[in-house]
Amino acid sequence: MTITGGCRCGAVRYELAIDAVPPAYACHCLQCQTWSGSAFSEQLLLREDQVSVTGPVVRYDLTTEDRTSQQRMCGICHTRLYNTNTRRPGIAVIRAGTLDDSHLIDVAAHIWVKRKQPWLALPEGAQAWPESAPPAELAAALGLG
Ligand SMILES: [Zn+2]
Ligand SMILES: [Zn+2]
Numbered sequence: 179m180t181i182t183g184g185c186r187c188g189a190v191r192y193e194l195a196i197d198a199v200p201p202a203y204a205c206h207c208l209q210c211q212t213w214s215g216s217a218f219s220e221q222l223l224l225r226e227d228q229v230s231v232t233g234p235v236v237r238y239d240l241t242t243e244d245r246t247s248q249q250r251m252c253g254i255c256h257t258r259l260y261n262t263n264t265r266r267p268g269i270a271v272i273r274a275g276t277l278d279d280s281h282l283i284d285v286a287a288h289i290w291v292k293r294k295q296p297w298l299a300l301p302e303g304a305q306a307w308p309e310s311a312p313p314a315e316l317a318a319a320l321g322l323g
Contacts, residue, residue, distance in 0.1 A: 183277040185252035185259060190233030192259060194224060201286035201320045202274045206294040217295045220274040220285060223320060226262060229270045287311065287319035
């Protein structure tokens with residue numbers, strides 16, 4: 179099985195070297211709301227070498243404090259597809275809604291729920307943190323390492 183996705187206009191396509199869609203997490207922080215124009219961002223964590231991209235990708239680097247977030251997007255329609263971050267080298271954060279099979283996504287963890295929009299009720303027993311989760315706890319919630 180190959181997991182595929184891409185941008186809105188179709189110029190950029192990607193393949194993920196994984197057998198099934200892994201659990202995702204939702205980030206409800208204000209930056210993710212601003213960047214997605216939605217209530218939260220939905221993300222998958224993969225190794226960068228598991229991501230193969232074709233098409234006119236452009237990169238936007240946003241440096242805050244001690245880190246640089248390196249955002250990859252379609253150079254034509256500007257859909258944001260994934261990012262890397264200098265604080266976590268080798269890890270790709272996929273914008274999960276860009277998967278072709280986004281209906282298969284299971285959101286297993288929620289972070290920054292103190293900024294969650296009030297109309298949104300999380301499922302009973304959902305794993306959630308008021309701000310960012312400690313990396314080891316988030317990895318465990320997503321069934322990684
Ligand atoms: Zn595009
Ligand atoms: Zn966020």
